[in-house]
Amino acid sequence: xxxxxxxxxxxxxxxxxxxxxxSFLRSDSLHASTKLERIAYVVGGSAxxxxxxxxxxxxxxxxxxxxxGYRIFQVTSQLAISYxxxxxxxxxxxxxxxxxxxxxxDDLGFYGWTNLVxxxxxxxxxxxxxxxxxxxxxxGWTPIGLLRRQGTVVDKYALFAQALIGFSISIAIx
Numbered sequence: 001x002x003x004x005x006x007x008x009x010x011x012x013x014x015x016x017x018x019x020x021x022x023s024f025l026r027s028d029s030l031h032a033s034t035k036l037e038r039i040a041y042v043v044g045g046s047a048x049x050x051x052x053x054x055x056x057x058x059x060x061x062x063x064x065x066x067x068x069g070y071r072i073f074q075v076t077s078q079l080a081i082s083y084x085x086x087x088x089x090x091x092x093x094x095x096x097x098x099x100x101x102x103x104x105x106d107d108l109g110f111y112g113w114t115n116l117v118x119x120x121x122x123x124x125x126x127x128x129x130x131x132x133x134x135x136x137x138x139x140g141w142t143p144i145g146l147l148r149r150q151g152t153v154v155d156k157y158a159l160f161a162q163a164l165i166g167f168s169i170s171i172a173i174x
């Protein structure tokens with residue numbers, strides 16, 4: 001089942017890469033933009049998404065009803081950022097943004113916000129951020145997580161490497 005899901009996630013990307021003319025992947029405004037501008041918007045979108053995740057997760061962590069609403073807001077935000085990037089720079093920028101998310105880059109951004117903001121408990125902060133030790137069990141949607149049984153521990157350093165690889169590929173496809 002996980003292998004099938006992995007194929008379904010990559011199939012659209014593989015199909016798009018088969019075109020010799022990449023105009024389908026890129027909007028007309030892309031030709032007027034620089035690679036640096038596209039990178040800035042994708043990285044900015046990821047930073048904004050991880051900040052929304054940091055605030056939303058912490059604000060709803062003890063309220064299951066609010067958590068459901070937050071998850072809906074989270075998905076809507078991801079779709080909105082993806083659509084904005086697609087409209088402004090083409091499909092490759094939306095894929096790039098989502099690749100950073102899928103490979104755990106936005107989660108690293110979440111933990112970056114915990115260290116930068118360092119709020120008091122019960123919010124995640126430098127002392128209480130879920131990365132102390134090596135007990136990451138919530139990365140089941142990532143490529144490494146899909147290859148494991150759901151809910152099992154995924155080594156955080158493997159996730160760091162995965163995020164770095166995902167970020168590198170994201171920048172390369174821009």
